[in-house]
Amino acid sequence: MDWGAIIENGLRAAFGLEAAYFALAAIGLNVHFGYTGLLNFGQAGFLAIGAYGMGISVTHFGTSLWVGILVSILAAVVFALLLGLPTLRLRADYLAIVTIASAEIVRLVFRSARFQPVTGGSAGLQNFAGEFYRINPYSPGRYRLEAIYNGALGPFDVVRGLLALALLWIVVDRLAPGRLPGSRRSPQAAAGEGREVIGVREMVLLVIAALILVAGLTPVSFTQNRMWILTVGWGLVVITSLLVFLLMRSPWGRVLKSIREDEDAARSLGKNVVSYKMQSLIFGGVIGSLGGLVFVIGNQSIQPDNFGTPITFFAYAALILGGTARVFGPIVGSMIFWALLSVAENGLQQARGAGYISNDLLTATQVGQLRFMLVGAGLMALMIFRPQGIFGNRREIDLSVRR
Amino acid sequence: MVAPGCLHSVGPHPVPTTPGPATQERTLRQRTAAHVILLLLATTFFAGTAGTASAQEDRSEGIRGTLTNEVDDEDVPVAGVEIAVVDADGAAIGDVTSGEDGSFSLDLPGPGEYTATLDVETLPEGIGLRDEDRASLTFSLTPGQNRPLNFFFGEDTRQRASTTDRVLQLTVEGIKLGLIIAITSVGLSLIYGTTGLTNFAHGELVTFGGLVAWYLNFQVGIPLVWAGLLAIAIGGGASGLLDRGLWRPLRKRGTGLIAMLVVSIGLSLLLRYLFLYQFGGRTRPFAEFGRQRQVDFLGLGLVGITPKDMVSIGLSVVVLVVVALLVTRTRMGKAMRAVADNPDLAASSGIDVQRVILLVWVVGGALAAFGGILVGLGEEVSWQMGFQLLLLMFAGITLGGLGTAFGALVGGFVIGLFINLSTLVVPTELKNVGALLVLAVVLLVRPQGILGRAERVG
Numbered sequence: 001m002d003w004g005a006i007i008e009n010g011l012r013a014a015f016g017l018e019a020a021y022f023a024l025a026a027i028g029l030n031v032h033f034g035y036t037g038l039l040n041f042g043q044a045g046f047l048a049i050g051a052y053g054m055g056i057s058v059t060h061f062g063t064s065l066w067v068g069i070l071v072s073i074l075a076a077v078v079f080a081l082l083l084g085l086p087t088l089r090l091r092a093d094y095l096a097i098v099t100i101a102s103a104e105i106v107r108l109v110f111r112s113a114r115f116q117p118v119t120g121g122s123a124g125l126q127n128f129a130g131e132f133y134r135i136n137p138y139s140p141g142r143y144r145l146e147a148i149y150n151g152a153l154g155p156f157d158v159v160r161g162l163l164a165l166a167l168l169w170i171v172v173d174r175l176a177p178g179r180l181p182g183s184r185r186s187p188q189a190a191a192g193e194g195r196e197v198i199g200v201r202e203m204v205l206l207v208i209a210a211l212i213l214v215a216g217l218t219p220v221s222f223t224q225n226r227m228w229i230l231t232v233g234w235g236l237v238v239i240t241s242l243l244v245f246l247l248m249r250s251p252w253g254r255v256l257k258s259i260r261e262d263e264d265a266a267r268s269l270g271k272n273v274v275s276y277k278m279q280s281l282i283f284g285g286v287i288g289s290l291g292g293l294v295f296v297i298g299n300q301s302i303q304p305d306n307f308g309t310p311i312t313f314f315a316y317a318a319l320i321l322g323g324t325a326r327v328f329g330p331i332v333g334s335m336i337f338w339a340l341l342s343v344a345e346n347g348l349q350q351a352r353g354a355g356y357i358s359n360d361l362l363t364a365t366q367v368g369q370l371r372f373m374l375v376g377a378g379l380m381a382l383m384i385f386r387p388q389g390i391f392g393n394r395r396e397i398d399l400s401v402r403r
Numbered sequence: 404m405v406a407p408g409c410l411h412s413v414g415p416h417p418v419p420t421t422p423g424p425a426t427q428e429r430t431l432r433q434r435t436a437a438h439v440i441l442l443l444l445a446t447t448f449f450a451g452t453a454g455t456a457s458a459q460e461d462r463s464e465g466i467r468g469t470l471t472n473e474v475d476d477e478d479v480p481v482a483g484v485e486i487a488v489v490d491a492d493g494a495a496i497g498d499v500t501s502g503e504d505g506s507f508s509l510d511l512p513g514p515g516e517y518t519a520t521l522d523v524e525t526l527p528e529g530i531g532l533r534d535e536d537r538a539s540l541t542f543s544l545t546p547g548q549n550r551p552l553n554f555f556f557g558e559d560t561r562q563r564a565s566t567t568d569r570v571l572q573l574t575v576e577g578i579k580l581g582l583i584i585a586i587t588s589v590g591l592s593l594i595y596g597t598t599g600l601t602n603f604a605h606g607e608l609v610t611f612g613g614l615v616a617w618y619l620n621f622q623v624g625i626p627l628v629w630a631g632l633l634a635i636a637i638g639g640g641a642s643g644l645l646d647r648g649l650w651r652p653l654r655k656r657g658t659g660l661i662a663m664l665v666v667s668i669g670l671s672l673l674l675r676y677l678f679l680y681q682f683g684g685r686t687r688p689f690a691e692f693g694r695q696r697q698v699d700f701l702g703l704g705l706v707g708i709t710p711k712d713m714v715s716i717g718l719s720v721v722v723l724v725v726v727a728l729l730v731t732r733t734r735m736g737k738a739m740r741a742v743a744d745n746p747d748l749a750a751s752s753g754i755d756v757q758r759v760i761l762l763v764w765v766v767g768g769a770l771a772a773f774g775g776i777l778v779g780l781g782e783e784v785s786w787q788m789g790f791q792l793l794l795l796m797f798a799g800i801t802l803g804g805l806g807t808a809f810g811a812l813v814g815g816f817v818i819g820l821f822i823n824l825s826t827l828v829v830p831t832e833l834k835n836v837g838a839l840l841v842l843a844v845v846l847l848v849r850p851q852g853i854l855g856r857a858e859r860v861g
Binding site: 039041085086087089090092093094096097098100101102104105108109112113114116120123126127310313316317320366369370372373375376377378379380381383384387 | 537541542543601653658660661662664665666668669670671672673674675676677679680794797798801805830832833835836839840842843844846847850
């Protein structure tokens, strides 16, 4: 078994297109589910709307890509309004049923033969991303995540070094509160949390710091086009996360959280609960549609069946893994989720290739199915044993207090 | 039936070199078997078959394929059919006629966007395209690509039956589907009513019943009637075990309803792909009652119906009446309704709430398994037949009124009927869309459903 290749592919998956795509989808879900308590199970619909809004504008109406992106965002707003109007006044589970149904409607309509001239039917759409790659600032070639591999330090190494240092700082600050210069944590507050000496959070942070450093030693590399979409994708992840961070600290965000905690209390204080929920649905949905855009521009192809219901469940798994109602939860969750899936899949394939697992027991296609089973089992286990995920606050995520 | 219309129009997989036409067909079959997961729904849910691609080594760009029509599980070549190809600007590039073995191939001038149109007029009598909108396929060729094109055939629908006949026929189909939805969603609704759990894994109970019955019937060789009864018992038992092993401990821990909902989604994903892992991506028929000829219903010359559908409708009605009697007339049924109404009050009046909930799971699981067998009888058994039914079940119980037993019956029935009748107006592949839209409208107008009590749910 080639462990080097397994780790390399895992790292590639952690920084790859899917991870950025799901990070955006999960950030949107975090606004809905984590901060407002809305059970949106139709995120796949928002992703599809984002993808097709642009794709149809460009391929069918011949607009420029940038106009198409605006159309996508507007379409996501309209979709959120359509979803929200019948359901936001009702109990949480109605929204869950209607959103999952709507996402299926969207997919069925897009893949329908009746609208094939516009949507491309089940074959989907291609040839729309040219404008994006024409302004690619990366010159042709392969780009490694770092430069140590080439024997010289480069800009990526500085970024990586700073990231690893920041993570180490956070861990030390958690373990010895108040000792570091500039620390905002007081020893008393930490004692009040009654935390263990080194918890899941600290361990995960240490592993991530180590992996970020190790990434410099592996030959993980991307082409110039992939590099360009990844830069934009992760850039959007950072920007939207910053926006979520600022908004959730604002009075607006506090109303959302109060709706999550107790809708009636928020209403009794004179807040228009339905309106706030609608704004949250639109905000998170638009972030999701950006994710859909990043994914299809990166793949240069739109396939309707890429937006099935399992996608929404994957995004939930990533979100809950990272920690709901945490700014970094969806990002870290998505990266770890894809790295784990890649390691599991590659590990199983290699074990098959090396003959550790016989072909009767597990065929190549069954490895892909095993992947879905792992996600399902993981989602159950997380929800039962650690609903707060890696970074969440159990008290804040304790869903039993709702309803 | 509930399968969304998903035609696999243009095979995207590369084709290896294979020698000789005799071996071609066999290798292709094997390859198709291997690619079952890739083709997933595409190859499965249709009785007729695709024109499979014939393989040949060719460096230049072109299209190829074989036109076949499935008759009694055998692929019959469709010869003498003209296919015309135009480029992206609509300029004619060339045309080709399918040979005696149904195969066709055409060299195209180079990579680019093309549209191939099958001339429906040249089809032999009695054969039509399964989907009339798919006579034209638009595709793009990459350099050196020899692209397989698939056209799907089915019964000729060119001679349309009169509207009245179609309405009657669709009504019968709708009643059949409606009864299946009603039967499977009784459990879903009662589980919601008694525990508050929105069980997204309920569709997997349906699939489980269908798969167990198929296994007993096809693999073990037990007659379907007994295999079905056994499968219903096993389905009920498994469902009860699920409550004892998973949901009751979670309720004891005080896990929130939303957390449990997410757990049920994880369980649904786990089970569904476990079925796929074990069963494979193909749909399979039971050993008995395969293809039946339609007989004239009641001898009136109005509606054709197969004997198995008649039996299936009859059985469904009997089962639903029994369930209704159980819920209204027996002590246990009364206890169920009491728990659904107010668990705390029920507990304080001496009802063993956990036992009632367990019973609800067992009955719900058994009914779901029965529904799965009916689906397998009407269509075929597949790994995600229950999941495809799930959204319709949700639509049904929301329409009928969440948490009530009779609401599920009425709502499921109405949804099934509506879906089939809506195909008079909308394309068949979009029939589920209409049902789901109705769901949204009901929530706007009468959120408590047809039979639900008007109460504040916001």
